[in-house]
Amino acid sequence: MSATFKSNLPAVTAASETAGRTAMIGGVERMRGMVVKNLKRQGHGKIYPLPGVKGAGQMERAEFSGYAASGTLSNVPKKLQGKFYVASARGEFPAVRLGGLSGPGGVETETESRSDAWEARIGSRLKYGLFLEKKPASKGGRPWLKRTLDENKDAILQGFTDEFNRAMTKAGA
Helix, strand or coil: CCCCCCCCHHHHHHHHHHHHHHHHHHHHHHHHHHHHHHHCCCCCCCEEECCCCCCCCHHHHHHHHHHHHHCCHHHCCCCCCCCEEECCCCCCCCCCCCCCCCCCCCCEEEEEECCCCEEEEEECCCHHHHHHHHCCHHHCCCCCHHHHHHHCHHHHHHHHHHHHHHHHHHHCC
């Protein structure tokens, strides 16, 4: 009597490589979404006119301030839209003034697969993104990236796990 053992290890290894890559890409994009969402929160600091905008006088600023104080910026009349922005206060995420940091290219992700590990990076190539992240709040800093990752660490790890398990199940491993 003889028995044959057929190793399923190569198929499982290939499936885990694919699942790991899928989990890394999906997880890092989920992180990017969390960062952008935090960057779009309304600030509670001072109110400033947007650069180069005409017709942003004291009366308009006072009217805009009422909407900002009540947290109802979505109800701002058209005549005031696009004239002012609410800066972030100390301890808040950076305010969205012109949308550079929260817009396309503001928060970038990159993943890399090597033979021994997967690596993901998230950050910004915008100079003021690094300034906001690294400077103390007392000197104009508004940490946004590390803070988002720290506040969402459990959800991010769970997301990686879910993505990996989903990909492994799909691969039949």
